[in-house]
Amino acid sequence: MSAWIYGLSILESAREIIPANSLAIIVFIILILVLLGLSAFFSSAEIAMFSLSKHRIDAMATEDVPNAKVVLGLRERPQNLLVTLLVGNNIVNIAMASVTTSVLALYFTEGIAIALATFTITILVLVFGEIIPKSYAIKNPESWSVKIARVVDVFESVFAPVVFIFIRLAQII
Structure with missing residues (x-):
């Protein structure tokens, strides 16, 4: 119950902070x-980085393909790479849902705003944050x-402290 009340207070605060004018809406869009672009980035990065075989990455590095050695370094720590990409993707997807809910709450009741945000963001993330970028990455790893x-x-450097914690938690579990 208190989480629900807290959620309502956040939505009420959003109404006060963000006036329902066109400039504010443009900024939120x-x-x-x-x-959404960051979600696509993290999703495509996951597929591209893990679709390459170690042999192919080694060959690219030997051929002096620009940044191939960076890819090689990232793949040498696969768990760090995976958790970094998952943390990034979750942060942006949760932020996207929160922002969308706040904007829609300016025009609709809380329940409707939450339902619309959930539906809208689910469709947007599935199509533009997952399916299209992952399809591209599969074809062009x-x-x-x-x-x-x-x-x-x-x-990976920015998220290192959080990644470390999640890796340790996963090892404990």
Whole structure:
């Protein structure tokens, strides 16, 4: 019950902080699109990085393909890589749902806003954050993995403390 009341207070606060005007809505739409892009990035990175065989990554590094050595380094720590990509994807997907719910709560009752946000974000994430980017990564694992390797490496560094905790929790369980 208290979580439900707390959720309502967050939605009420959103109504006060964010006026229902067109500029605010444009900013939130841009934010949602950026978050959706990040979701697509993390999803495609997971498929691209783990679709490559160790042999192929070694060959790319030997051929001096730009960033192949970064991919090789990331793949040498597969659990860190996987947890980094999962943490990133979950952060952006949860943020996207929260932002969408807050925006819709400006125009609808809380229950309707939550239902609409859940439905809308589920469809958007499935199509544009999962299916399309993963399909692209399956078809282009080599070219995509070397293009995104440095960015993934940065996220791995940024998320390192959280990743460490989740890996330790997984080992305990």
